[in-house]
Amino acid sequence: MDIFFLGTGAGMPAKLRNVTSIALKLLEERGAVWLFDVGEATQHQILHTAIKPRRIEKIFITHLHGDHIYGLPGLLSSRSFQGGESKVTVYGPKGLKEYIHISLSLSQTYLKYSLTVIEIDEGIIFEDEQFTVEARLLEHGIPSYGYRIVEKDRPGTLLADKLIEAGIKPGPIFKKIKSGEIVTLEDGRTIVPSEFLGPEQKGRVVAILGDTRYCENALSLAENADLLVHEATFSKGEEKLAADYFHSTTHQAADIAKLANCKHLCLTHISSRYDRNAWRELVDEAKEIFPNTDIAEDFKEINIPLK
Numbered sequence: 001m002d003i004f005f006l007g008t009g010a011g012m013p014a015k016l017r018n019v020t021s022i023a024l025k026l027l028e029e030r031g032a033v034w035l036f037d038v039g040e041a042t043q044h045q046i047l048h049t050a051i052k053p054r055r056i057e058k059i060f061i062t063h064l065h066g067d068h069i070y071g072l073p074g075l076l077s078s079r080s081f082q083g084g085e086s087k088v089t090v091y092g093p094k095g096l097k098e099y100i101h102i103s104l105s106l107s108q109t110y111l112k113y114s115l116t117v118i119e120i121d122e123g124i125i126f127e128d129e130q131f132t133v134e135a136r137l138l139e140h141g142i143p144s145y146g147y148r149i150v151e152k153d154r155p156g157t158l159l160a161d162k163l164i165e166a167g168i169k170p171g172p173i174f175k176k177i178k179s180g181e182i183v184t185l186e187d188g189r190t191i192v193p194s195e196f197l198g199p200e201q202k203g204r205v206v207a208i209l210g211d212t213r214y215c216e217n218a219l220s221l222a223e224n225a226d227l228l229v230h231e232a233t234f235s236k237g238e239e240k241l242a243a244d245y246f247h248s249t250t251h252q253a254a255d256i257a258k259l260a261n262c263k264h265l266c267l268t269h270i271s272s273r274y275d276r277n278a279w280r281e282l283v284d285e286a287k288e289i290f291p292n293t294d295i296a297e298d299f300k301e302i303n304i305p306l307k
Contacts (some may be wrong), residue, residue: 001026001151001204003227005268006045007037008296009249011067012231014272015170018045018298019067022208022268024149026270030130032057033289034151036147036208042071043078045298054084058126060133061092062210063144064099073103080112087114089133091126093143094119120145131280138212140246145210151203155180159196166191207262211269213243214252222260225302229296230256231269232259235278236285236294252280254289268296 002025011019019039021105027034033055035042038091045291046053056079062068076088090096097117104111118125122145126133134148158178160170162173168174168191177181183191207225209218222228242249250267257265274282286293294302 001029001206003229003266003302003304004049004295005298006035006042006049006302007039008268008270008298008300009067010196010231010269010271012272013040014138016276016298017270017272019070020133020269021045021071023051024206024208027055029151030057031055034149035059037068037210038070038072039064039067042072044074046075046244048299051080053082054086056088057086059088059090060147060208061096062146062208063088063140063142064093064095064242065142065211067094069099073100073107073109076100076104077109080110085113085271087116089116089118089126091118091120091133093145099178106233112194122239130276136217136220138210138217139215140211144212144246146212146218146221147208148225149208151205151208152251153203154201155193156198156200159198160205163196165198166275178251204304204307206304207260211247212259213246214248214255218256219260222262225262226307227264227302228253228270229266229267230260232267232282232295233269233271234287235274235282236288245275250285251289254293257286257290257293262290264302265293266296266302267293270295 004019004023007018009019013019020037021042022036024034025149110306120135125135132150138144138146177193205225206227207222208229230253231248232250232253234242234249236249236251265286283295299300
């Protein structure tokens with residue numbers, strides 16, 4: 001599981017930072033990539049990476065401001081020309097379905113794959129045997145969501161040597177035990193999986209927030225997260241300006257990470273008013289409150305290791 005930043009700027013494209021888009025790479029877990037926001041030129045950014053558009057399985061839109069969605073119709077269209085045939089599901093606020101429909105309809109774009117658009121409310125918006133995704137409204141000028149991605153706990157490592165010692169040969173029985181299924185052997189013995197599996201592996205938690213002022217829902221989404229991706233459009237001391245424009249400062253992002261007991265904070269949505277020399281200052285400001293802080297840059301990747 002890796003987070004890959006395709007765009008990390010605020011408001012409009014800049015020379016050093018494109019507008020917002022984040023890829024959650026789940027290649028080992030499900031052979032897929034999930035995108036969070038698709039700012040203008042996201043597909044151009046992807047061209048400089050190893051990400052394959054055909055592997056994009058889900059897209060989560062935080063809100064409908066242009067710097068978070070203007071790249072979406074182009075990406076959806078291009079995916080057809082790049083071998084994408086599997087289904088894509090797009091989640092986001094009310095109005096997203098109309099935006100996509102009008103964009104694709106007026107441009108007479110035909111998709112070779114199935115596209116489903118789900119306009120969300122707060123709560124669990126996706127769940128399968130591997131992951132849950134929870135959405136909550138944040139505080140912004142228009143409805144803006146944050147997402148909490150929770151990987152479900154995995155069974156422990158199969159103790160193959162112990163099974164072989166018990167006279168069980170590698171094969172389908174190994175697979176059943178690994179999946180937690182109780183197995184009755186031909187000789188009448190019952191194999192209980194817990195006796196042949198190592199400790200359960202705890203699932204990882206990632207919180208990716210849209211544009212927001214400091215708010216309680218951000219704290220809830222970030223609780224005990226292995227990684228919190230939080231906007232920091234403004235530096236410390238600019239709290240009034242941040243509040244007026246429905247954004248956050250470096251200190252406010254760090255406060256959320258600390259109060260939520262996160263392991264790692266990464267600042268993003270950085271205003272172009274801050275040049276490369278100022279980025280270290282922004283990180284240092286956040287570290288005053290939450291030491292394990294990084295700042296996102298376009299094409300930066302963060303691995304989220306197994307626990």
